Amino acid sequence: MASYDVIFIGSGPGGYVGAIRAAQLGLRVACVEGRETLGGTCLNVGCIPSKALLHATHQLHEAQHNFAAMGLKGKAPSVDWKQMLSYKDEVIGQNTKGIEFLFKKNKVDWLKGWASIPAPDQVKVGDEVHEARRIVIATGSESSPLRGVEVDEKVVLTSTGALELGRIPRRMVVIGGGVIGLEMGSVYARLGAEVTVIEYLDRLIPGNDGEVAKAFQRILQKQGLSFVLGAAVQEVATAKGKARVTYALRKDDSTHEIEAEAVLVATGRRPFVDGLGLEALGVKMTERGQIAVDRHYATSVPGIHAIGDCIPGPMLAHKAEDEGMAVAEILADKAGHVNYGVIPGVIYTHPEVASVGETEESLKEAGHAYKVGKFSFMGNRRAKANFAADGFVKILADKQTDRILGAHIIGPMAGDLIHEICVAMEFGAAAEDLARTCHAHPTYSEAVREAALACGDGAIHA
Numbered sequence: 441m442a443s444y445d446v447i448f449i450g451s452g453p454g455g456y457v458g459a460i461r462a463a464q465l466g467l468r469v470a471c472v473e474g475r476e477t478l479g480g481t482c483l484n485v486g487c488i489p490s491k492a493l494l495h496a497t498h499q500l501h502e503a504q505h506n507f508a509a510m511g512l513k514g515k516a517p518s519v520d521w522k523q524m525l526s527y528k529d530e531v532i533g534q535n536t537k538g539i540e541f542l543f544k545k546n547k548v549d550w551l552k553g554w555a556s557i558p559a560p561d562q563v564k565v566g567d568e569v570h571e572a573r574r575i576v577i578a579t580g581s582e583s584s585p586l587r588g589v590e591v592d593e594k595v596v597l598t599s600t601g602a603l604e605l606g607r608i609p610r611r612m613v614v615i616g617g618g619v620i621g622l623e624m625g626s627v628y629a630r631l632g633a634e635v636t637v638i639e640y641l642d643r644l645i646p647g648n649d650g651e652v653a654k655a656f657q658r659i660l661q662k663q664g665l666s667f668v669l670g671a672a673v674q675e676v677a678t679a680k681g682k683a684r685v686t687y688a689l690r691k692d693d694s695t696h697e698i699e700a701e702a703v704l705v706a707t708g709r710r711p712f713v714d715g716l717g718l719e720a721l722g723v724k725m726t727e728r729g730q731i732a733v734d735r736h737y738a739t740s741v742p743g744i745h746a747i748g749d750c751i752p753g754p755m756l757a758h759k760a761e762d763e764g765m766a767v768a769e770i771l772a773d774k775a776g777h778v779n780y781g782v783i784p785g786v787i788y789t790h791p792e793v794a795s796v797g798e799t800e801e802s803l804k805e806a807g808h809a810y811k812v813g814k815f816s817f818m819g820n821r822r823a824k825a826n827f828a829a830d831g832f833v834k835i836l837a838d839k840q841t842d843r844i845l846g847a848h849i850i851g852p853m854a855g856d857l858i859h860e861i862c863v864a865m866e867f868g869a870a871a872e873d874l875a876r877t878c879h880a881h882p883t884y885s886e887a888v889r890e891a892a893l894a895c896g897d898g899a900i901h902a
C-alpha cells in the first residue's frame with residue numbers, strides 16, 4: 441500500500457493538470473487512469489482527434505474551393521480515409537505519450553486501472569488499496585443516451601464512434617445541433633456525406649448569441665449541411681447497415697422519416713461517476729447527477745473533492761484544467777480560484793465560433809443596459825485575401841461605464857481571437873482600452889479592435 445498527499449481519479453484535462461500542479465507545489469501525487477493511455481476523453485476520443493479530422497478536411501475544402509482562384513492548379517486531392525484515421529491516431533499517440541512524459545518529469549505516479557473509493561482516505565485500484573490524505577474525483581462525462589435510440593457505434597454513433605467509422609457514409613443524420621453535432625457534421629459534410637442535422641429547439645447552439653447562431657446556420661448551409669429545427673426524434677430503427685430516423689416537427693406534430701448510413705447522437709453529455717462507490721460514501725449529488733461541491737471543490741464528504749465535467753458548469757476541457765490547478769493550489773494551502781465569468785467557448789468548425797461572457801439575450805433578461813460594437817470580417821483585408829471574410833466580431837459593453845461584458849465572434853481563428861478579449865475582461869477593461877491598443881496590420885485581430893471602436897465613436901473600415 442502506497443500513501444499519497446493527493447490522488448486524482450481520472451487523467452483527463454482536469455485530473456492530469458491538477459496532478460502536475462499539485463506535484464509542482466510539493467505534494468506527493470498519484471493519478472488513476474483505467475484507459476490504456478492518459479488524457480481522458482479530450483485527448484483520446486474528444487477534442488484532439490476531432491480537431492485532427494477538422495484540420496485535414498478543412499485542407500481538403502480549401503483545395504477543392506479556393507486553390508484554383510489563387511493560381512494553384514491541378515487535381516484536388518482525393519481522400520484516403522484509412523490514412524486520415526492513422527494521422528488522427530498518430531496525433532492522439534503523440535499527445536497521450538506527452539502526458540506520460542510530464543507525469544514522469546513531475547514525479548506523478550500513474551496508478552493503472554479503474555478506481556473505487558472504499559473510504560474517504562482510500563483509493564482502490566485493482567486489488568491494491570492506496571492511502572490518500574485527499575482525493576480529487578475528475579472522472580469526466582459520457583454521452584447522454586436518448587430515449588428510443590440504441591447506440592451500436594457502427595450505424596448509430598456517439599462522438600467516439602464517429603471518430604473511427606469504417607467508411608465515409610453517403611448520408612449522415614446528426615441528432616443535436618450543438619457543438620459535437622456541428623463539428624463532426626462539418627467533418628463528414630466536407631468528406632462528401634449528405635449531412636442533415638435534426639435539432640429539438642428552433643435554433644442551433646443554444647446558449648450562444650442568437651445573431652451568431654443565425655449567421656452560423658447560414659454559413660453551414662452554404663457548405664452543404666441541411667437543418668431540421670424544432671424537431672423531436674422519436675425513433676431510430678436499424679437494419680442491414682442502415683438507419684431510419686423518425687422525427688416529429690414540434691409546430692404541427694407531423695412525423696417524417698430520413699434514411700442514413702450513419703446517425704450521430706449528439707444531444708449532450710452527463711457526468712460519469714460509475715463504480716466509484718459515491719452512494720455508499722454518502723457523497724451528495726445535484727438533481728442533474730453531478731457531484732455537488734462548494735467553492736473549494738469540496739464534496740459533502742470531508743477529504744473528497746471533485747472537478748471538471750462531473751461537477752456543475754460548462755463541460756469544457758479548459759474549465760476542467762483551471763479547476764484542476766485551482767484545487768491543487770487549495771490542497772497546497774494556496775488561494776486557487778476560477779473566474780467563471782470569463783470562460784471562453786469555441787466551436788472548431790470553419791469558420792470558428794467563439795464566445796465569452798454575457799450574450800445579448802442574457803443581458804436583456806437581467807435588465808442590464810448595454811451597447812453593441814460589431815464589425816464584419818468583410819472589412820478586414822487579411823480575411824478577404826484568405827477567403828475568410830464570412831462572419832463578424834461583436835463586443836457587448838456596459839452602456840454607462842463601457843466595461844466589456846461579453847464578446848461573440850464568428851470568423852477566421854475566432855478561437856484564438858477571443859483571448860485578447862478574455863484578458864481584457866480579466867483586467868476589467870473598457871471597450872475603449874481595446875480600441876486604443878495598437879493592433880498590427882494586416883491581421884484578423886484588427887477586426888476585434890474595430891468592434892471595440894464600434895462601441896465608441898465608430899469603426900473605421902465599416
Ligand code: NAI
Binds near residue numbers: 621707709785
Ligand atoms: P450540446 O449541449 O452542445 O448540444 C446538444 C444539442 O442537442 C442542443 O442543441 C440540444 O437542444 C439538442 N438536443 C437535445 N435533445 C435533443 C433531441 N432529443 N433531439 C434533437 N436535439 C436535441 O451537447 P453536445 O454537442 O453533445 O456536446 C456535449 C458537451 O461536450 C457540451 O457540453 C460541449 O460543450 C462539449 N464539447 C465541447 C467542444 C468544444 O468546446 N469545442 C467540442 C465537443 C464537445
